[in-house]
Amino acid sequence: QQQVKQSPQSLIVQKGGIPIINCAYENTAFDYFPWYQQFPGKGPALLIAIRPDVSEKKEGRFTISFNKSAKQFSLHIMDSQPGDSATYFCAAKMGGNEKLTFGTGTRLTIIP
Amino acid sequence: DAGVIQSPRHEVTEMGQEVTLRCKPISGHNSLFWYRQTMMRGLELLIYFNNNVPIDDSGMPEDRFSAKMPNASFSTLKIQPSEPRDSAVYFCASSFTGANVLTFGAGSRLTVL
Numbered sequence: 001q002q003q004v005k006q007s008p009q010s011l012i013v014q015k016g017g018i019p020i021i022n023c024a025y026e027n028t029a030f031d032y033f034p035w036y037q038q039f040p041g042k043g044p045a046l047l048i049a050i051r052p053d054v055s056e057k058k059e060g061r062f063t064i065s066f067n068k069s070a071k072q073f074s075l076h077i078m079d080s081q082p083g084d085s086a087t088y089f090c091a092a093k094m095g096g097n098e099k100l101t102f103g104t105g106t107r108l109t110i111i112p
Numbered sequence: 113d114a115g116v117i118q119s120p121r122h123e124v125t126e127m128g129q130e131v132t133l134r135c136k137p138i139s140g141h142n143s144l145f146w147y148r149q150t151m152m153r154g155l156e157l158l159i160y161f162n163n164n165v166p167i168d169d170s171g172m173p174e175d176r177f178s179a180k181m182p183n184a185s186f187s188t189l190k191i192q193p194s195e196p197r198d199s200a201v202y203f204c205a206s207s208f209t210g211a212n213v214l215t216f217g218a219g220s221r222l223t224v225l
Contacts, residue, residue, distance in 0.1 A: 043203050043216025098143050104154035
């Protein structure tokens, strides 16, 4: 059972554009929502994370938007660069539980 | 710290053979996770340990898979016998309990022919 649904599966954006990756979750007990970035041949690495008590979080060019009522959250990348080309995973976690449930990933390509 | 260290980085084996993947977590981290990555299913949690004790192995596909953590600095994931559908990249990750940050290794790419 897929508890975190991620879309799109792949995305191609021109340099400077704003790619948006969406995730939806089912379990209302989730209280921590990170995004991980993975470059080819590497393991995923934490990029940015949010808790449901805020609707938006920005770190540099990366922004998470969170809609608690819709049980959805999304990643926006401002002024995207070819170096942002990677696979992005959303994830969710319940308090008191170490288990992190990942979405299926989005392969992002930024073309010059 | 060298990060989470996994070996081998690549493994090609024939169906029916035993495969052992190894992981050395970051020193001081007390939670260790094994994930499997495929194109179709993304990152799936297989098992995680806390203080060397298996806490949740509900993601282990079947009895052919087993994992051990004999001490705080070493864990293995074993597949016996291996099948072509086990072909995937297997990641080990570690963290401090409650830290909400997983540090992943570079992965072990397994190909079963």
